[in-house]
Amino acid sequence: MDDITTQFEECLRRHLRSAKPNPINYDVELVQLGLDSMTAVAVLLDMEKTFGIRFPDDMLVEGTFRTAGRLKEAVQKLREQQAS
Amino acid sequence: MTRSVPDQSLGPAWAILELLARGIVDDSERQMVRNLLLSETLDWGELLEQALRHKMLPMLAHHVISVGLRFDVPATIYQHLESTLEWNRLQIEVFRRETVRVAQALGAHGIHFVVTKGMTFESTLYGGLGTRHMNDIDFMIAPRDRDTVMSVMQALGYRPFFDWAKDARREEISSRLNRDHLPKLAREIDQPGTRKINIDIANSLTWTKSPFDVPVEEALANPVAQPVPGMPGVSLPCFRPTYQFLFxxxxxxxxxxxxxFVDFGTDVGLMKFGDVLRLIDQNHDELTNGELLRIAEIHNVIHPVAWVLRHLDETFQTRTQKLFALEKYGDEELLASQMQSSAYVRASGQSMRERLQSKTRGAVRPAEPAHRGS
Known part of the structure; x- marks a missing residue:
């Protein structure tokens, strides 16, 4: 699969004010970068549109987007499932 | 509460709607509305459009009919108002029967709940005249009962739906993540004039992770039984006045x-400010005995409450902030500092009155939240 890092980070930066000027730390909780339950909706929707994926209901939980690393893993997994 | 003559700087159509929203209490106000309706400068197109936007068309219809303007209003408009009022009354009847059906099913499963908003206000604040518009039926439950209530609703024929929103997928994701409401529920019915019943079930007085909230379980305790018009011996549980007001x-x-809500075009409306005024008028003693303030302070909702009252006062020239001794609360900068997310409305520079009258609210999106001002 292609490396999605650039598109993924652009997507995050579009919604998270605190992520804009700095390199994204994949281990830091996204709430520390300004994510709340409402901007999370915008981020997930943008991820779906950007990568042509659809989060199933069981992934629409906070654990999916607790950190950038977790979210990127989820996006990659869904892309792989879709490709196979 | 002293009632002032509405400021007519926004034109007769707007003055009529403000008068109707706050409620006509005597003959002098009835005459005031009558004079405005007969004003040569009244733009009926504007009046009808704004009445629709603020869900006040049935209320306007009732007033036009009850003050005997049959031959003073353009005939086709009068006929349309008559049928609007009739249809609204029929819809309320359908909603009322369905509310009782759902309430009985929830009660049978031991669910603690109350009926909220339009269904309760129609008979308490609007005199059961069939003039209060409602899109749906609203309930409040405790978060712990979400799954049981969803099962009960499905057994009653209701299904989640999202296509009411402009972006259905956004709403679907939002309802999964923001668990302050169940997804909106709908059931199709075979009823002329009303093909679908929508039900909205909340389990929070505000929203998920709001910096301001009142515990639902506390609000649901000690509900009052509200008689259902036209159904002798049947009542529905509703918030007692203090929590009704807070909610x-x-x-x-x-x-x-x-x-x-701005994006959907369903944010602030004149009728909802009118609901607050009517609640205060009707429950003055209970709301001003100190309990309300105590609860608002304990749960850190005193600033949001004061903010709403300040805008209510600015819009209707009332003095509710003073009535509740909340003049020093409700600072917009302070509230904005606690709500930094892009999900919140940014300052438009408009007064609430201008915002209410505006027909392009979604377009008002200033660039920087730091510029928010009151």
Missing amino acids: TVLHLFREAWLQK
């Missing part, structure tokens, strides 16, 4: 501050 005000605050 109504906090709900208005939510709709004023969350951008998604």
Whole structure:
């Protein structure tokens, strides 16, 4: 699969004010970068549109987007499932 | 409460709607509306459009008919108003029967709940005249009962739906993540004039992770039984006045501050400010005995409550902030500092009155939240 890092980070930066000027730390909780339950909706929707994926209901939980690393893993997994 | 003559700087159509929203209490106000309706400068197109936008068309219809303007209003408009009022009354009857059906099913499963908003206000604040518009039926439950209530609703024929929103997928994701409401529920019915019943079930007085909230379990304790018009011996559980007021005000605050309601065109409305005024008028003693303030302070909702009252006062020239001794609360900068997310409305520079009258609210999106001002 292609490396999605650039598109993924652009997507995050579009919604998270605190992520804009700095390199994204994949281990830091996204709430520390300004994510709340409402901007999370915008981020997930943008991820779906950007990568042509659809989060199933069981992934629409906070654990999916607790950190950038977790979210990127989820996006990659869904892309792989879709490709196979 | 002293009632002032509405400021007519926004024109007769707007003055009529403000008068109707706050409620006509005597003959002098009835005459005031009558004179405005007969004004040569009244633009009926503007009046009808704004009445629709603020869900006040049945209320306007009732007033036009009850003050005997049959031959003073353009005939086709009068006929349309008559049928609008008739249809609204029929819809309320359908909603009322369905509310009782759902309430009985929830009660049979031991669910603690109350009926909220339009269904309760129609008979308590609007005299059961069939003039209060309602899109749906609203309930409040405790978060712990979400799954049981969803099962009960499905057994009653209801299904979640999202296509009411402009972006259905956004709403679907939002309802999964923001668990302050169940997804909106709908059931198709075979009823002329009303093909679908929508039900909205909340389990929070505000919204998920709001910096302001009142515990639902506390609000649901000691509900009052409200008789159902036309159904002798049948009653529905409703919030007692203190919590009814808190919920109504906090709900208005939510709709004023969350951008998604602006985007949907369902944010603040004149009728909902009118609900607050009518609640105060009808429950003056209970709301001003100190309990309300104590609860608002304990749960850190005093600023949102005061913010709503300040805008209510600015819009209707009332003095409710003073009545509740909340003049020093409700600072917009302070509230904005606690609501930094892009999900919240940014300052438009408009007064609430201008915002209410505006027909392009979604377009008002200043660039920087730091410029928010009152």
